[in-house]
Structures are given as C-alpha cells and as structure tokens.
Amino acid sequence: MSLPEEDLTCPICYDIFTDPVLLSCSHSFCRSCLKRCWETGLRECSVCRKRASKASPPTNLALRNVCEALLQARRTSAVVEEKMNCNVHGEKLKLFCLVDKQPICVVCQTSKLHKSHDCSPIDEAVLDCKEELALSLKNLHHKEDSLKRIHMTSADMFKYIKSQSLETQRRIKGHFEQLHQDLYREESARIAAVKKEEDEKIAGMKDKMKELSAEVLSLTETISVIQEQLNEDDLILLKNFKATQDREKSIALGSDNMSGILIDVTKHLCNLEYKVWEKMLDHIDYTPVTLDPNTAHPCIILSDDLTSLHYSKEHSCCPDNTERFHISAEVVGMAALGSGSHHWVVETGSNQDWLLGVASSSVSRNSEVSARPENGFWTLCFRDGEFRAMTSPPTAVKPTRVPKQVKVQLDYDKGTVSFFDPADDALIHAFTHTFTETLLPYFYTQSSHPLKIIPEKVLVTMLRQ
Structure with missing residues (x-):
C-alpha cells in the first residue's frame, strides 16, 4: 500500500526525505537535516525531544526506497507531461494532423504549417492509427x-x-x-x-x-x-x-x-547431334522442336532426348517453378517462334486424347483456361475418336481418315496456323490470326501412349570454288 506524501516528508526541511535515518524513538529525518540540527544544539529528536542514543543513526532503508520510488515517479511524470506538450508553443497536444500524421496543439492548427490541413481529435486519431497499424501488422x-x-x-x-x-x-x-x-x-x-x-x-x-x-x-x-x-x-x-x-x-x-x-x-541437350554435325561424316537427324522439361506438368513424362511425351497418373518429383504448367497436362517447346515459317510433324500413333498447336509465350500456366484463340492457343484436338478445331466454340472437322501423324505449320508473318495429314498433305484445319507476340509449340495429352516429334533429315552440301 502506498504511503501519503506527508508521511514521506522530513519534519525539518518539509521536503521528501533524502537519505533518511531512523532514530531510536522511531522518528526519521534527512541525514543532512539532522546533522545541521545537532551541530547547533543537543543530540536529540527534533520532534519528541528524546535524546538520541547514537551519534550516527542507521539509514531507514525501507523509507529511502519508498522516497526514491516517489521521486522517480515524479521525474517520469514530468517527462511524460513534457512530451504531451508542443515543442514549439508549449501548449497541450490535443489534435492530430491527418496530412503530416503528427500530434499538434491548437496554436499549430492556426499556423501556416497546418492551417489548410485536416485534423482530428487525439482520441479519435489514436483509434484510427491503432486500427491502421493493426492492419499493417497483419x-x-x-x-x-x-x-x-x-x-x-x-x-x-x-x-x-x-x-x-x-x-x-x-x-x-x-x-x-x-x-x-x-x-x-x-x-x-x-x-x-x-x-x-x-x-x-x-x-x-x-x-x-x-x-x-x-x-x-x-x-x-x-x-x-x-x-x-x-x-x-x-x-x-x-x-x-x-x-x-x-x-x-x-x-x-x-x-x-x-x-x-x-x-x-x-x-545442353537441344539438337545435340546436329550441333556437332561438322565433326561427323554422315548425315544426322534434326528435331525441329525440343520439349522444355522445365515447363512440363508433373504428370507429363518426357523422353531422354526431349522429343516424346506421354501421360502418367503418378506425379513426377519436380519443383513448383514459374515456367511449369501446374493445372493441366501440358508442355511447350523451348524455342520461341517469331517471324517466318515453321513446321514440325508429330506422330500421334495410338494416342486417343491430345491437343497440338501453338501457344503464346505469355499464356497462364497457373490457372485452368480453355485452349482457344482468345486465351492465346491455336490448337487441334482429338478426343473420343473425333477431331475438333479449338475455336470459340469448337469446330468439328472430319478428315477423310484418322492420320497417324499430324503436321503443324506456322506462318507467323501471314498469321496462319495450319494442320495437315503429312501422308497426302491434306489440310485438316487452318487458323487465321494477327500475332503480336512470340509463340511456342504446344502439346497436351492424357494418354499413356506417346506423342513423338518426328526428326528431319539434314543434308550437308559442300560448296567448292
């Protein structure tokens, strides 16, 4: 329980005890006050006049601790009081400037610095700022x-x-x-x-x-x-x-x-044999499209030479990197296709569930979207024994026979993506579009039967002068 302040006051100096000492009569005094009194008279208590038994009375430790605590509280209160006043005008801080986000006094509000600023009372500002800080913390x-x-x-x-x-x-x-x-x-x-x-x-x-x-x-x-x-x-x-x-x-x-x-x-792997053709005496195969394993959905399994893919129900162990398709069983080729003409042939074989074509480099790889032109896809689909060009809505196409291979041909400058049966070069379907960004060869399947990119023969001709 805290003592009243009068109990903490020296009877001689009438101020808070400083280094209080305790006499045998149970009265306390500041050591310096008692010393001055005893220097001018008898060594007795200034309150009850009882003669002191000791020339150097002991320190009243409990009283000293209480007094020091009171003085510390006073100093702290003074500091807090000083902080609650304006540093410029000395007035109490009662407003909060919403523009400069700082507490101000009523004099500050009328000054040029804050005259045109919106202000709010301190109590309202505290609630608003606490709410804003809580949101910031979240x-x-x-x-x-x-x-x-x-x-x-x-x-x-x-x-x-x-x-x-x-x-x-x-x-x-x-x-x-x-x-x-x-x-x-x-x-x-x-x-x-x-x-x-x-x-x-x-x-x-x-x-x-x-x-x-x-x-x-x-x-x-x-x-x-x-x-x-x-x-x-x-x-x-x-x-x-x-x-x-x-x-x-x-x-x-x-x-x-x-x-x-x-x-x-x-x-390191793309067309490896082709890149060293100068060191070989015979012709080598060249694959026009190399699949990018860093883009393959975890259910898509690629061959060692990155030219074949098939679907597996067991996910492969691969990281969730930005380039990878995360939702659908898709993969793209590594080379971005811009101006000029490009083509490749895909052996579909016994695969009964696939999409082939091209996709914009910026297509979403972390959300489920339809493989249609408005989403950046130009593809041909084969599913349930039927061919569909993935327009909006899909267009049914009926080739004279089910091809075992499909040729994809892109003419970027003319804005066409065409699909052919390479056996007789019969057109299956063609898209027309004005392309504005680079495209990537696109593949999708949910079949365990592989889709394989067919290599092309490269003929090396030596020109002699």
Whole structure:
C-alpha cells in the first residue's frame, strides 16, 4: 500500500526525505537535516525531544526506497507531461494532423504549417492509427509467411537442381556414347558447361536465400517495433506513427519470381547431334522442336532426348517453378517462334486424347483456361475418336481418315496456323490470326501412349570454288 506524501516528508526541511535515518524513538529525518540540527544544539529528536542514543543513526532503508520510488515517479511524470506538450508553443497536444500524421496543439492548427490541413481529435486519431497499424501488422505477417514459403521452396530447389544436373549429364553421356571416340573432347566440354551452370545456379540460389533471410530478419524487426509501438502511450504512438508507418511501407516483399532459376536443360541437350554435325561424316537427324522439361506438368513424362511425351497418373518429383504448367497436362517447346515459317510433324500413333498447336509465350500456366484463340492457343484436338478445331466454340472437322501423324505449320508473318495429314498433305484445319507476340509449340495429352516429334533429315552440301 502506498504511503501519503506527508508521511514521506522530513519534519525539518518539509521536503521528501533524502537519505533518511531512523532514530531510536522511531522518528526519521534527512541525514543532512539532522546533522545541521545537532551541530547547533543537543543530540536529540527534533520532534519528541528524546535524546538520541547514537551519534550516527542507521539509514531507514525501507523509507529511502519508498522516497526514491516517489521521486522517480515524479521525474517520469514530468517527462511524460513534457512530451504531451508542443515543442514549439508549449501548449497541450490535443489534435492530430491527418496530412503530416503528427500530434499538434491548437496554436499549430492556426499556423501556416497546418492551417489548410485536416485534423482530428487525439482520441479519435489514436483509434484510427491503432486500427491502421493493426492492419499493417497483419500485412507484415502475411509478407513474413510469404517470404518463409519462398524460402522453403528455394531450399527444395537445391536438391532438384543437383538431380537435374546429374540427369542431364547422364543423358549427354548417352548421346556421346553413340558417337565416335573423336568426339570425346566435345562431350567433356559440354559436361563442364553443365557443371558450371550448376555452380552458377546454386550460387544464385544461395544469394537468393541470403537475401530472403535478410528480408525475413528486417521484417521481424519491423514487426517487433510496431508491436512495441502498440504498447506505448497514445501520444508516443502518435508521435512515432509516421516513422513507424514509413518503415512498414518501405519493406517490399521479396520477389517470388523463380523464372530462369533451373538449369537450362534444353541448352545442353537441344539438337545435340546436329550441333556437332561438322565433326561427323554422315548425315544426322534434326528435331525441329525440343520439349522444355522445365515447363512440363508433373504428370507429363518426357523422353531422354526431349522429343516424346506421354501421360502418367503418378506425379513426377519436380519443383513448383514459374515456367511449369501446374493445372493441366501440358508442355511447350523451348524455342520461341517469331517471324517466318515453321513446321514440325508429330506422330500421334495410338494416342486417343491430345491437343497440338501453338501457344503464346505469355499464356497462364497457373490457372485452368480453355485452349482457344482468345486465351492465346491455336490448337487441334482429338478426343473420343473425333477431331475438333479449338475455336470459340469448337469446330468439328472430319478428315477423310484418322492420320497417324499430324503436321503443324506456322506462318507467323501471314498469321496462319495450319494442320495437315503429312501422308497426302491434306489440310485438316487452318487458323487465321494477327500475332503480336512470340509463340511456342504446344502439346497436351492424357494418354499413356506417346506423342513423338518426328526428326528431319539434314543434308550437308559442300560448296567448292
């Protein structure tokens, strides 16, 4: 229980005790006050006149602690009172400037600095600012969760990049085993390139994870600051509000764009044999389209040479990277097609459920959309024994026979995507459109029977002068 202030007052100086001492009669005095009294007279109590038994009475520790606590409370109150007053005019802070986001006095409101600004009473401003800070805190927690999720995804990328590198090296070796021993140096150079890219990708991921860790730390510190501000006195919260809010707004969520983070498998495997044709004496096959495994849905299985695909009910273990199709069983070729004419032939064989054609480079890969022109797709569909051109709505087409191969031909400049039966070059269907962005070869299937891109023969002709 706290004592009344008069019980904490020295009977001699009538002020709060300073270093109080306790006499045998149970009366207390400031040590310095008692010393002055005893220097001018008898050594007795100034209240009851009872003679003191000791020349140096003991300190009243309990009383001293209570007095020091009272003085500290007074100092704190004075500081708080000072903070509640305007630094410029000395008036009590009763208003909050909604423009400058700081507490002001009534004199400030009429000054040129705030005259045209909207203001609100302190009590209303405290509620509004607390509500706004609570929303900021919620947003920061959301950003923190997002950063942690990105951090976990980034950690998973390490293992996949390593396995990708090993698998790519295995495939490269498989290709080079078919070549003459004279190509050994070429093989070694390409494996070195994969390892170098692996090191670069992993180094990039380490930098990304360091950056994410730093952002998580900064975010945690800002959350701690806001939580401390919410526990501060109202005026202190308002004084620091703008700085606290600016700090929260300055924190930008780390980018979750993982585009290009995986090893560019196609760079090492695309048309590998064709790229070394100058070292070969015989003709080699050339595949006009190479599938990009970094875009394949987890249910799409690609062949080692990236020219064939089929559907599997079991998901493959692959990361959730930006380029990958996440909803439907799709994959695209790695080469973006722009101006000029392009074609490739796909062997459909026994596959009874497929879509072939082209897709815009910017098509959505994380949502379910129909493969139609308005969504950036120009495709031919074969399902339930029927052909349909995927227009809006789909158009039924009836070729004279069910082809085992389908030729896709794009003339970008003329704005046409055509589908033919390569056996007799009969047209199945043609789209007409004015293209405004690059296109990618597009494939979809939910069949375990493969779709295979047919290689083309390359004829090397030597010109002699």
